[in-house]
Amino acid sequence: xxxxxxxxxQSEIIYLNIIFLNYxxxxxxxxxxxxxxxxxxDDIGLRAFLLCHIPHDNSTLFDRDAFQxxxxxxxxxGAEPEDVLTARGIDKETFGSFQNRVFLYTExxxxxxxxxxxxxxxxEDTGEYRCEISGIDDVEQAVFLNVEDHLGVVxxxxxxxxxxxxxxxxxxxxxxEQNAVVASYDQxxxxxxxxxxxxxxxxxxxxxxxxxxxxxRDACGGSKTGPGLRNHGLLLLTTHFASLxxxxxxxxxxxxxxxxxxxxxxxxxxxAEIAKVGHIYAAWKLRxxxxxxxxxxxxxxxxxxxxxxxxxxxxxxxxxxxxxxPDKNQVSYGVYCFKAExxxx
Numbered sequence: 001x002x003x004x005x006x007x008x009x010q011s012e013i014i015y016l017n018i019i020f021l022n023y024x025x026x027x028x029x030x031x032x033x034x035x036x037x038x039x040x041x042d043d044i045g046l047r048a049f050l051l052c053h054i055p056h057d058n059s060t061l062f063d064r065d066a067f068q069x070x071x072x073x074x075x076x077x078g079a080e081p082e083d084v085l086t087a088r089g090i091d092k093e094t095f096g097s098f099q100n101r102v103f104l105y106t107e108x109x110x111x112x113x114x115x116x117x118x119x120x121x122x123x124e125d126t127g128e129y130r131c132e133i134s135g136i137d138d139v140e141q142a143v144f145l146n147v148e149d150h151l152g153v154v155x156x157x158x159x160x161x162x163x164x165x166x167x168x169x170x171x172x173x174x175x176x177e178q179n180a181v182v183a184s185y186d187q188x189x190x191x192x193x194x195x196x197x198x199x200x201x202x203x204x205x206x207x208x209x210x211x212x213x214x215x216x217r218d219a220c221g222g223s224k225t226g227p228g229l230r231n232h233g234l235l236l237l238t239t240h241f242a243s244l245x246x247x248x249x250x251x252x253x254x255x256x257x258x259x260x261x262x263x264x265x266x267x268x269x270x271x272a273e274i275a276k277v278g279h280i281y282a283a284w285k286l287r288x289x290x291x292x293x294x295x296x297x298x299x300x301x302x303x304x305x306x307x308x309x310x311x312x313x314x315x316x317x318x319x320x321x322x323x324x325x326p327d328k329n330q331v332s333y334g335v336y337c338f339k340a341e342x343x344x345x
Contacts, residue, residue, distance in 0.1 A: 052131035153285035154191035179278035249283035260328035263296035263335035
């Protein structure tokens with residue numbers, strides 16, 4: 001096994017956990033590493049090496065011209081897997097967000113396996129990957145890649161009172177209630193560089209009110225003003241910053257829809273708590289969580305996270321979709337729960 005990256009000497013520590021279940025048919029590798037701060041330029045990024053092992057009995061017979069290699073990423077909600085790469089001989093094709101950044105290890109080294117290298121990995125790449133090689137005893141192997149970004153996630157928030165109703169002190173309280181803090185200018189700027197476009201101004205922790213625009217338009221400060229962070233003089237809503245999840249965010253399967261109180265109790269019965277808005281944004285942004293089911297959250301809102309846009313599920317963009325603040329007695333939704341990590345001393 002070999003791992004290679006573009007990380008400088010001052011980067012965070014990289015560590016791996018490898019569990020072999022059966023070397024001939026199936027194994028899981030969990031790769032966990034943190035992103036360096038400012039020591040890696042934007043065009044370098046990190047690279048992940050995902051191993052697809054050819055059983056020893058077949059390795060001497062492996063001929064890439066004779067067999068098809070197929071890599072897919074498993075969908076967390078049971079939907080169709082996402083194609084990553086297919087290859088036969090010298091013919092290779094990559095798909096979607098993986099285009100031009102996924103390569104067979106054999107393209108760079110004299111190797112007889114089907115391992116791949118993913119360049120410029122992001123948190124959206126987190127998930128389970130499957131490697132299939134046709135013609136070799138139906139070889140199918142799985143690799144789990146977990147990319148953790150210690151910068152956290154910036155997200156907008158307005159409470160049940162509606163938008164434009166928070167002073168600065170109210171913004172601080174609202175963030176704390178959602179497992180977050182008021183975002184800083186630098187955090188919002190980094191999120192803007194990552195593509196955040198939000199046409200509603202919010203508080204920052206320096207007391208200013210700003211909003212990020214990547215696609216200038218008349219309704220959002222004017223189409224003739226360039227992209228960037230725009231300053232607003234009004235007292236509006238708030239911009240949160242949530243750090244990494246320290247636990248499990250998940251959809252709780254239930255036989256029927258729930259009212260708000262039933263949703264709270266269902267999570268408690270599962271030894272968890274009803275998830276907060278900060279939890280759903282962190283799971284969506286940092287772990288690629290995707291589920292097209294609207295669920296209750298702790299603040300009484302109903303939302304759902306979409307990482308893979310598709311028909312009837314945020315078809316135009318990846319986003320945490322906001323349904324609203326329905327009557328808490330309404331029995332129409334499921335629930336998202338959060339189970340905190342147990343700390344052992």
